[in-house]
Amino acid sequence: MPALELPFSSAEYARRLALVRAAMDKAGLDALFVTDPSNMAWITAYDGWSFYVHQGVIVRPDGDPIWWGRGQDANGAVRTVWMADDHVRGYRDNYVQSLVRHPMQDLAAIFRELGLEKARIGLELDNYYFSAKAHITLVAELPDASFEEATGLVNRQRSVKSGEEITFMRRAAKITDKIINGLRERVVAGVPKNEIVAEVLRDGALGADGHWGDYPAIVPLLPSGTDAAAPHLTWDGRPFANGEATFFEVSGCYRRYHAPLSRTIYLGQPDDTFKRAEAALVAGLEAGLDAARAGNRACDIANALAGPLEAAGIKRGERCGYPIGLSYPPDWGERTISLRAEDETVLQPGMTFHFMPGLWMQDWGMEITESILITDSGPAECFCTQPRQLFVKTNEQAIPRPSDIGGPDPVSLDLG
């Protein structure tokens, strides 16, 4: 039985570790404890659905990183990480969800064993899955150590993608395109939403272009009509209806890399408000893509977008994008740069963003977005190939199925 292949070359992992160590050195850290599962995977290649228990990676200035987690997940770590098995440490199962023990007591013992009990240790205080209690326990267990905030320290090193990473994102984008093509074909009035989601999920796992599909860090989001004012509602069993717009925010995923995209489908004839909003949004996107050049700043994209929108009387209060790449639930963003007026980060070639100017109004919503790559020169490249427009479908209706006859309860539609 072959071991799982590493997704990337050893040179790529060496590049990443060198970047992290340079940032640690700049921050004056003797050690870094990494708990964000995306960061853990980016550094070590660890891959498993185990982030619901306490786990992490210890990085020091020398020596290979140490994976630490629940004993049963150490079996998964030795099958996925590039470090030797003696760099995988598991804690006993009775630390899990215990009222009398905390896994951070086990971690503290490892820090002591490594001679780090008086070290300056960086912690991801505001990344995912490092709880308040984990922090309190670790600080109490290591009274002579000093702890420094290292939120986003690793995430920032991930901003500029390598060629290997961009290849993975292109594969993810092929899957995204396949999903959107399926939606454009399948969404018609009368089809229950969960049936459409079933096909989105299936397309996502089947993959595209000869590459299998992984699970995206966010499930498909597809609110309709007035619900489209709310960007993060998931689905139910109600049918799509004529006279409503639905936006679809989805992403293909290739080995944890994402290329999210949103498109909006209108069933019927959109009114003038909707058409004007579409025109302004597309003009804003095009202005933003043109501003998304190496050497410009994150805020330049946001400001370019705002021009056409505000000319049409549309004022957005939200940021219009975030960096993307490797990710685990609950978010496919990297949580560093934000495309908004106050962010002056300079754009570099190899940076990747979801340029995401969703319009979430009082009683309607529209999303037309792009996953983009900052190139060496010129405007951003879009990963996906979807027409940049509102998709309007008129006079199409699902063929009635036997279960539709007789006015079924919209929520408990018979799927038999």
Next chain:
Amino acid sequence: MPALELPFSSAEYARRLALVRAAMDKAGLDALFVTDPSNMAWITAYDGWSFYVHQGVIVRPDGDPIWWGRGQDANGAVRTVWMADDHVRGYRDNYVQSLVRHPMQDLAAIFRELGLEKARIGLELDNYYFSAKAHITLVAELPDASFEEATGLVNRQRSVKSGEEITFMRRAAKITDKIINGLRERVVAGVPKNEIVAEVLRDGALGADGHWGDYPAIVPLLPSGTDAAAPHLTWDGRPFANGEATFFEVSGCYRRYHAPLSRTIYLGQPDDTFKRAEAALVAGLEAGLDAARAGNRACDIANALAGPLEAAGIKRGERCGYPIGLSYPPDWGERTISLRAEDETVLQPGMTFHFMPGLWMQDWGMEITESILITDSGPAECFCTQPRQLFVKTNEQAIPRPSDIGGPDPVSLDLG
């Protein structure tokens, strides 16, 4: 456009709030800040994929709970919660992933507005999504308040399910059964894993028995062969092979309620070690189900299981189950009771568990599990209807497809 229907009756939400308030009173709390998305939904009916940003629910001894979160998600809250719109509070978007602001500054202002700046406030220090930084910021912003640990306070109130909740879990179990039936039919040597996952995800969203399917809190887990030593590996594009066992841990989900189940499929003829393990595991499960009676303790289930396993020379180090019900990623457990020797919680009618005695050995693994309901009298009831056995499939092979000819790369199999 109709608002989303509440999943439960108002009497059910009143029951829940009364339980939480009694626990708050016992703990001497003036207020409780609930961040675990499962707890937020259980109390208020809030449903949205927004737990990747800071959010929560404030519960006080009087008055309706207050939903608090990102401004754009307040649109989702007013569409899903049972409280009036003035009990939904959104913070400005530039608090999101900011380097200079933290959403807890906004929350602290609300606590002050409510006159709670000197209150005893309970915090879920070790539930999901309440970060170390959130805690540090909130404590700094409210120097005169006292903060008490309330980890699991709400979760414990969820242990005994109402009739309405059990109905939802039965619907989830029908979906689980449908998924397992599909696996038993579809898994044969030569089929790539991701193609099987595609059908699992599709079946899960289509639902069963006239009820639509929601997304489960954990993706399908299905390691094969020696990888089955690692319980939390996800999938890739390699084909199933003869001579290997694969366990499948999956769950249907009905409106956030789960009924997880694992079964193991062996392709080919299992050896005697495997057959002896199956017999011991099934005997252990049956002993455990018989011990899972109201009035007995959580540890009685674990001890009953251990007898037949240890007689067969199998020593497990892990707990053998956890409570289940309403959940959001990253876990479908409730994170309170553990089925293990040290947990003496008394079992009550209406408690629900995933009785989950996975065998994760050095170089193989097997899972045969049950989602169970503690009844008024007699042994536990199983939610699903799958035969309690190892499924052995011999001499079945996928029909070769054109893309299989010529020895494709096992990872980048052409799915075209």
